[in-house]
Amino acid sequence: MSTTTATAATAAPATGRAVPRSISFGLGSGAMLQGLNSSMIAVAIVGIAAHFGSTSGIAWVISGLYIATAVTSPVAGTLAARIGPRKVYLAGLVLIAVGAVLGAMAPTLGWLIFARILLGIGTSSQYPAAITIVRMIADRRGGQTRSALAVLNVCSQAMVALGPTVGGVLVGLFGWQSIMWVNLPLVLMTAVWVLSVVPKDPVGASGAGAGGLRSARARRDFLRSLDPVGMLAFLGVITATMFFLLSLTTDPLWPLVPVLVGLTAAFVRWELRVPAPFIDVRTVARNRALCLTLGRTLLTYTAFYCVFFGLPQWLQGARGFSSGTAGLLMLPIAGVGIGATILATRLYGARGARPVLLVGTLGLTVGGLALVFLGSTSTPVVVLVLVACVLGIPNGFNNMGNQNVINAVTGVREVGTALGMYRTVQYIGANLAAVVIELTTRGVVGDEGLHRLGTVIAVIGVVLLVGVIGSRTLRMPAPVLDAGARVRAGSEA
Known part of the structure; x- marks a missing residue:
């Protein structure tokens, strides 16, 4: 898509009915599993190390899921478009269940890491497949998708917020294996819900047409098409x-x-x-809006994970808070992020992507500066809570702005892969954040380290703010999403 077309698409008014909430929340129940599995592990690491009698390789219990998710999210998006999003969504649930059982019964740390990789692959399938389902339903109904996107984001962010608390209770009562077992009832609930309310994949979604994949030639052609x-x-x-x-x-x-x-x-x-x-690099290179949005996403998530990983270390190491108290002080970030997602959805529907991203990037800049000037061992707890609230603003606004832009500038057969790339960029940002934290704090997040980390976050916020202000594809104030997406869906049909 050219820049002109992208701009026109992102400026079109949104009309029509929203995707039914029963479908949005059904799909969102599966999207919760990624946030839950990525956040609960933080409170189980000590127990896992004690169980296996070694800390060697323990970092891969966390990193294995992140790497698997980053690698396979675009693959899941492509498979959703080629063989049917409902099938891919349900297949992901099966992998989550298998990974949960293997992890809970793992005889060695290596088996646990393998199980976490399976969980990463399974949870990576949920979001791209869900987005493809939402787009297909919205295009058939002539409706908008921003409400469904908000539901998916709220479900995911809620689990990121509650994951450490839920995990802490489970580990305290039943041991670290319980954070694996808890996946099974959630998988069962989601599977029943999705099978009940989500329409079956259209005939020919396997890419082989009405004849299916019965012949060897059809199977070879289908495999080649992947x-x-x-x-x-x-x-x-x-x-x-x-x-x-x-x-x-x-x-x-x-x-x-x-x-x-x-x-x-x-x-x-x-x-x-x-x-x-698999990824049409020519089309991606020509789609300036998509490339810029993925770039914004990389910087945004680098800053987000600098906060998410760095601030708890400072709260425990420099301020002397317990892990439980540090977790409670982090809750406003996720709680405000959920509220910001809802507000960003409404602002997006009324004014488009640019105001949403302006609020998000401005919040990131202010939050980074707050860490520079207020981050010290003498800062009152109430001020820390207020700073955490400010740091929650960019998460909701930037997420909704960037994801809705990607949805607007890609077709229904591309959106799953594109938002899979969004997830990939997210977890590359997580690893970049780990590098930034190490370089700025030299392994110890004291007051000076937090000030340097806040400076990096503020600089990222300023860069993003300048980019949003100067972006041609975001200048139109009209609602961004649906008419342009429907035009592309019609041209693909």
């Missing part, structure tokens, strides 16, 4: 990127740099040649 070579090359690029970023906090793996460059070149070259690419 571009398995492109998928594998992409997996290699993202995996090498994540491993390299993780290594920067300990012992940098510099030999991975030429490997990463070579894999990236091979991936781009292959995608330019294949008739049905």
Whole structure:
């Protein structure tokens, strides 16, 4: 899509009915599983290390899920468009259940890491598939999708907020294995809900037409249409990127740099040649709005995870709060983020993406400056709570602004892959944040380290603010989402 077309699409007024709430909340119940599994683990690490008698490799229990999610989210989006989003969503639930059972019964730490990787793959399927389902339903109804996007984001953010609390209670009562077992009733509830309210995938969603995949030739053609070579090359690029970023906090793996460059070149070259690419790099390169939004997302999540990982360390290490108290002081970030998501959805419907992103980036800048000037061992607790509330604003506004722009500038067959890339960029940002924290704090998040970290966050906020103000694709004040998306859906039909 050209810049002009993207701008027009993002300026179109939103009309029509919203996606039914029963469907939105049904899909959102599965989206909760990613936030739950990524946040509960923080309170279980000590118990896991004690159970296996070693801290060696324990970091991979956390990183394994992040890497798997980053790598497989775009793959899940592509599969949702090719074989049907409902099938992919339900298949992801099956993987979550298998990973939960394996993790709870893991005889060694290696098996637990493998189980967490399965959980990452399974939970990565939920959001891209859910978005594809929402777009298909909205396009058929001639409706808007922003309400459904808000529901999915609220469900996910609620679990990020409640995950440490829920995990702490479960681990205290039943041991660390309980954070794995808790997935099973949630998977069952979600599966029953989705099977009951979400329409079946349209006939021919497998990509093979009405004849299905009965013949060997049809199966070969379908497999070729998925571009398995492109998928594998992409997996290699993202995996090498994540491993390299993780290594920067300990012992940098510099030999991975030429490997990463070579894999990236091979991936781009292959995608330019294949008739049905996994990621159409030509289209992505021409879609300036999509590229800019993914860039904004990378910076936004780097700043977010700097707060999410760095602030609790300061609260416990410098201020001497217990892990439980530190968790409570972090709750306003997630709580305000949920409220900000709802407000951002309404503002987006009335004014479009630019005001939403202006509020989000301004909040990020102010929050970073607050950490610079207020972050000290003498800061009253009430002020810390107020700062946490400010830091919750950018999460909701930036999430809704960026995701709605991606939804607006991609077609129904592209949106799952595009929002899968959004998730990939999110977790690359998480690893970049770990590097930033290590460089700014030198391993100890004291007052000076927090001030430096706040400076980085404020600088990121200023850069994003300037970018939003100067962006041509965000200048139109009209609502962004639905008419342009429906136009593209009609042209694809």
